[in-house]
Amino acid sequence: MFVYEKKLQYPVRITRPDPAMAARIISQYGGPDGELGASLRYLSQRYSMPCGKLKGLLTDIGVEELGHLEIVGAMIHQLTRNLSCDDLTKGGFDAYFVDHGAGVYPTSAAGMPYHAAGMQSKGDPITDLHENLAADAAAA
């Protein structure tokens, strides 16, 4: 089961709103190589891992990625506070704003809502671990 601690793993204190940046960073929230995909990937793959070490490792990494999801969500929230009309049209945030306002919604920067086609869980440990390597390299 899941336990929640009321603190961010890494502090987020953004003093200057920047909707143009938010329009790009949103991909780290709900894009194909973002934290939501990462956590679902690890939490899904752990069931078919052959040994306790891997089950434990993927569980813990998946949980940590949910913590990262929270960090990115906090960043989006802080980047989109107190927006003026001018802010919206600059940098391409207006398209997101039309559908979601200043809410946080899992989508990619190109406007594709989060989908599991960006991750894979094949039930074979070697394949899954290679997929994880590729995914984290993409995230970097």
Next chain:
Amino acid sequence: MQNRYHSCDEAGYVVLSGGWNCPRCGCANNGCDVCHGCGWNRAGCQGGVVRTQTQSTRAACPCETASSRSKACDDCPASFPTGHSVQCCPDNTRIRRDSDCGCTGGAAYQTRASKSDCGCTGEAAYQTRASKSDCGCTGEAAYQTRASKSDCGCTGEAAYQTRASKSDCGEAAYQTRTVNSDCGCGDEGQTRKRNARVGIVHAVKQELTDVFESESALRTGTLFPELHKPLNGRCPACSNCSTCDQQAAFAAWDLRLYLNTHPNDREALALFRRLRAEADEPSYATTFLEDGCDAGWTWTEGPWPWECRPCGE
């Protein structure tokens, strides 16, 4: 004997003439080679002072420079063994024989037993080695003793591991192999024929060496310096408004991930207990470790919630 000043030639050498003493250096007759000094007096030095031997052939004491006449020649022997050339180390305070020193850099002038010592390059230069087949390796592990010239010569991080023959090492991190077609394997220790396994990644098993302080760990994103590999060599701008609690929790969490794959690493377990004590509040990161000296990391053991168990078991 007359006591009068002698004249020097252009090179600073006394013009030899007979029948008088050099009042400055006390050399007599043919013994004065240098004007006003104890330097090249071939009578040799005793305690930095020229002797006043009146021999026709004397060994030179090269220990003094013209500007340091009172400098003591520490190792300047009264006479030099026949057949040895004598040179000064550049600081001109010591004499050495051929087999001494001759090394460059900071460790210059260390005494070595024979010419096969030293001769290595870089920071570890001048370490004593048993024979010429030692050292000769490049990079950080230079100067490790090797059994023969076929050792070392491997590339990458595991360079300079001792290997039995030249067919050892190669792409797959220095695993011993019998023929050149072996290695390139992804799995540790496996021998293969030709390119039987392609596309298998080889990852080196992580060992616990150093860890960052918790504050640095949270800032760089990892507890382990060897995993700190910033993209394009650049670190993102770092914020330093995290709390001690966040730092300790992050360090403990990263160590959990290590303990999941190294559950019996006693050093890691001890470090985990220290990090847990560092955190002010209990947190998910620091739970799941029993107290007691022998308690190991049991998080990865036992059945997981999704595994089938008949009711009542």
